[in-house]
Amino acid sequence: MLLIDIVKKMVRVSKALMVKSPAQVDVRYEAMHHPARYRGEHTVDYETCIGCDACNKICPVHAITMKHLPLKKQNIVPEVNLSVCIFCGLCEDACPTKPEKSIVLSGGRYDMLSGGWHEEQNDFWVNVDIPQSYIDSRLEAEDAARVKKEMAAKKRAAQAAAKAEAAKRAEAGEEPKKEQKPFDGTPDFSKGVEG
Amino acid sequence: METFLIYAASVALAVFLLYFLGVALAPYAPDIIKNDHFECGLPASSEVPKKANFGFFVYAIMFIVADMTGLFFTLFVYTDSQQGTLMASLFAFIVAFAIILATKEHRYAENT
Amino acid sequence: MFNIEMFFAFGLFSLGLYGVSSGRDFLRIFFSLEMLLNAVIMMLAITAHHLGMTQNIVLAYLVIVLATLEAAAGLLIFAAANKVSGVIIPDELNGEVEK
Amino acid sequence: MKKIKAILENFDTEYVEDYKKIWIKAKLQSSDALLAVAKAVQDEGLRSLSTVSPTDFPDRETIELNYFFEDLQTKRNLWLKCDIPRELEKCEIASLTPLFPGAEWHEREAYSMFGVKFLNHPDLRPIIVSEDFIGKTPFRRDFDWEQHEEDVAKNVQAIVDAFKDEQATNEVNLDPESSETVLNWGPTHPASGPIRLRVHCDGEEIISIDPDIGYVWRALESLVTKKDFVGAIVAVERLCFMDNINSMVGYCMAVEEIAGTEITEFAKWMRVILGEVARISSHFMGLGGFFMNLGLHTLFMWNLGTREFFLDFLESYSGARIATASIEPGGVRYGLDMTMFDELQKALDQFDNTVDDIEMIFVNNPTMKVRAKDVGVLSADEVEDYALCGIVARASGVKTDIRIDEPYAAYDQVDMDYVTRSNGAAADRFKVLFGELKQSVDIIKQAKKRIEEGVASGEFNPTKDHMVKVPKKLPAGEALSRVEWARGEVLMHLVTEEKAKSPYRLKLKAPSFNHTMMLNKLLEGQTLSDIPLVFGSLYVCQGDLDR
Amino acid sequence: MTILLLTIVLALAAASLTIKRSVPAMVSFALMMFLLGIFYMTLDAKVLGLFQIFVYTGGIIVLMLFGVTIIGVAFPQAKSRPWSAVAAVLVFVALVALFVRGADKLQLTAGQATEDVHLFAAQFSDFVILFALIGSSLLYGTVKMAGLLKARKKSTAKGERDV
Amino acid sequence: MLRILDFFDYAKSESLWMAHFCTGCCSLEMAAAMGPRYDWERYGYMPTPTPRQADILMITGLVSKKILPALLRTYAQMPEPKYVVALGACSFDGGPYNDSLAVIKNPTEILPADVFIAGCPPKPEAIIEGLEQVKQKMKDKIPSAASQGGLWKEMEY
Amino acid sequence: MNTVIDAFLFPGLFYALVWTVLLYWFFRKFMAPLHKRVGPHFNGPYGSYQTLFDLSKLLTKESITPDGVNPYLFSIMPILAVITALLPTAFIPWTPSYPVVESEYGLLALIVLIGIEPFLLFLTGFGSDNKYSFLGGIRVLTQSISMETAFFLAALSPALLFGTLNLSEIVDQSSWGSFLVLIPGFFLYFITLLGLLEQPPFNIPDAEQEIVYGFYTEYSGTNYFMLKLAEFTEFMAVFAGAATLFLGAYKGLFFDNYLCFFIKMLLMAIVMMILRAATPRITLKQMLHFSWRYLVPISLLNLAWVMLAKNLFFAGV
């Protein structure tokens, strides 16, 4: 009885011989499944990054260090230590830039390896190579902006003075203008990542 | 007989040659921990037992008896007469019955 | 008709005798018992070959069977004694049983 | 419920109040009454002590002990608190182990992490902690772990030496002439994983087993307090990667309770789907592991093959195969692209293809029946006394399943029932596991239908609805959440401080802890061949065993 | 050639009785039996030789191995009895003397050397049933005895626990 | 003669057996790499029950303080030539458990790995590719990293 | 001189090596589809070089001799195991003209030599001075006492039927009719063969999940290679024995050839593989009970049946 049962089981098991094995692809060169959202190696878009430090703050493993730029406004850019990173994707969620995130890991590579020794592994970074020309142009733009701003500030001061005078004169309080809330780096959780 | 002995000797020679080929090509780097016993990756937690307590002696004895039976059958290979073969099958029946009885008894002894 | 091979059979026999009588542990007593029986088998085989006493071979088979069964029964007694009293050397058994 | 309240009224309590639907929360004035209260509630029927969770308040100079009593039959639970002083010498309380044998290891854990001494405990040795922490109190708030880490980093050799010392002290002294020996079963072992069972055996027969755990201790409970509320999900999901979603669900529920957020209907259903997918992928490993421990790799391989399809769905949804981090406080992290359901459908089809084969070949396997029928039997009484949960409890006929007892996410709208068997042997656990696998597929189908209907009728917006905002800083409070994890009940007790960015204390009670405690009881007097079988059938994962 | 073989046999036999560790002693015993089997083969008793090898290396050695697992790696010490060696030597001398002196009287009728096995089969098949009965009863008896012993041991153990 | 030696060296590089030792959750993905979809047996990898027959040791993720001696001992008990592969962020600096107080932060400083595979956990594809790199290293006759240094040499365990 | 060449080449060592490489590859390659995998694939055609590489690697890897073992016993046992596993091949009629040793008592010699193997394996375990090996060794012993009797009795059934112990004669006399009579014997032989070769469901001595690797635990490099070689050579001897005794060795449907012999052996290997993929391991005690309660009595009854059948159908033969 037991024997017959076992023989039955054997026949059933050998049905598997008919099934084509799913391992048909040489996975050294090709991924079996690589969805659009796959969280792999990061890319940092230094042009859109506003240097808000949100990604650094949220990273649960401190994989991100901010590289300092000789700029005033966007003075930092994230760099990721891939040996440390756990590819949780929180930094991408936290990044506030729109419509494209400045730090993106969706759709990245899976086959990131690095060398053996601890020092070699330490050199395993996503570096942002910023061409000097870009920095120069940004510096120029910043200069221009600063000049513009100064001008604007002067103008505003003048206007404000004028307004104050006008207000005094009018003796009736106009409602003060709503101040723009400065960005405090809070990630916006209500936004999903479009897949 | 002689052929077999020559065969055995040359097989032994061949295997020894293979073994020494392997040993000659293998690296050799002993050290204290490497030569320690494997204990699931930890230092040994007690001595290797020098004895084993094994409750299967009954089976060992049954093994001997059944082996003897087999040897008897080897001798029956050469019987030509009908009476001899009938005797042999009777013999087989008796021993089979004895073994069944003995296992029954053993099972009974185990369960109580 | 003395044959030089018989000499060795006697040697084996007396070795077995020594082993049995020197009173050591069970295992070596078994060894020596087997040796005794094998000396007998040897004699039978030698006489069968050299003296043409072919029936002796049949006797030799019987002795082998005897030897096996004896070993089996002896080992059972040994195991039982060991289980009951933890004895390895037969000399100790006397004392154990009296206890 | 009333009876319990009446009992508590007899004692000197600070407050007694209802909490959630099936809990009563109470605090004792003094710790002396604990034993009496415990005795009274045990007589009332609350026979399982789920866990003991100390919380350290340095500024109040107290350690608050939380006891969670459960009644697996009638679903009445009690959350009992009491304060004890914080100084190491006076930090003592009566042990509940004589009453509730399941508390043994939990009290040992509290002892080694917080230094709480339990009087009358039968065997108060440190557990889990690595040797450099023995005698210290690593989970107290004022423990200077940075200094400690620096010391360790400077001298790694010291850890190893400490380990060796521990080995030497715990060595069983045996008569060299005897046939008894102490075998290590693990950690470098084909079937064990990082756990070590000290098997004291005589030939093939086991005399006793002493599990030595802590080989993957990561101190998750203290780790989350160093991360913010969102980053903590990374730590919580690493409780065990076989089913990471449900543990995150439990944590997020606790956070949401403190923040007072109500998540959207769509997110609830998504949590059901993701949770069940993770449960399936875990159960697949459990089923395969059970047979692999019997020396048969076929089922493991087949299951791995089918599991891949479920992982594909997770990967498409969240971008990672197993470290998904896809549940966040406030809902689920990503919106849903409806094309992902095609992949889910593919996985379900694949499951339907293989399930018959598995049932025929393995679940009804005659050899398996012969081997596992009478081995590792747990009675319903033992289940209650030792506070076992999950499939182990259900295989013994105890009807407990948090998805039904205390529904979370959208489980209250799901049509499901307890999967139970009555004998409680290893084979029954295997069958319950298999039954739950089928049940999970059924639940996924229901949830999928519901979401598809909702999207079609415009009720849900799959790309927007998935998340509501939870503030970054939470108010002070504490919350208790329970989820039915793949292996059983996970109980999370979250304490927060006013305006803090990270949790103040998170207690994770994971099921494998209690199950591993049962090993000695189940295997005493059996043979060596039963170790892998029973170990596999208890469905233990070292990740949630050590935390 | 045979003399060399037999010398080795004797040496191994002596070794198996004198070696202090059990496993080498048993290995030498097994080798001795194996060589004896070969010796029988050279005496034209091939089946006897094969039997010898089969029974000893396959059967008895297994039993002895069980014995080894009980005894342990080393033999226990026992008090020596020098007289036994003397007795053995005396017996040896006596046997040799007896045979050398009385060899002439031992001359028996030298029959025709027939195929030993056929002979066995012809002579033996009547006895076989008797042997089967003996073997079966031995088997039954040993098993029964083992069961009794076990039961007794259990009952004594229980008695101890009660006390 | 040289040919024969070369052949044996090549054979060594083409057949890597792995010691069956899990230290962390990365071993789950290793199981997946053994499974039907990735099937690393195609490339000649295989798990062995004891380190005595193994060629590579996988540090599968985190190394807790308690398991470190076992790891080192397992490595030491493997026969030459032997290589080490480290998986996951944990084996570099503790990864997500970097702040944890129970995890060794620098396992690869103690036992240098020949190939480090990033990820948490790395995909099975990445694991297989990393192992291919070990093969390449063996073919290039680069001695294993652990044999050249690392803290483990000075330690007693 | 011919015998020496035989010993080195055809049924001897070289052949055993080739067979080991091929069978090992075949096992893995055939096991894989049962697991829905592919198996060795990228080294050589259908991955056939893979096992060659594996075994060459094992041959030239370091062999560790632990402290505390007797080094001679430790490393001589694998060699002895290979030699004893190779000796039976001399008696097997591979082709009509090819038993190296034409012996009156070939079957007995075959069984004797196969029966010595567990004894050597026990000594490897006992000599390793390791707890797992020790337990594994004792398990080998127990397994052999339970399986060997039934094996012996099952293997005797063709000899009784044909009235000879000479393997070549058995092959000569075998026919379809005799095969029908011997079917139960063949089944018994096959089941006990699994036990003797430590194959699932009887792979108790090297149960990985229980006692690491049984008696193999301490063996590495060249020594391990030798044990592996012995294992596979044992496969060869036992399979060849089955093919000779029951299936008519080199006799084929259309032509008599060594190829037929080989195909028969492979068929047995396939059945073994499928069994391996379908049944879990049983415990030592269950195995003993199974063997003594069912196998041995049944094999004795089978012998009685063969005797009766000889009287009834083959009286004239």
Ligand code: SF4
């Ligand atoms: S993916 Fe996660 S771990 Fe990696 S850099 Fe971004 S936040 Fe940090």
Ligand code: SF4
């Ligand atoms: S969050 Fe985005 S914008 Fe802000 S620093 Fe990081 S990459 Fe730049």
Ligand code: SF4
């Ligand atoms: S790297 Fe990630 S997956 Fe690997 S052990 Fe560490 S936490 Fe686990």
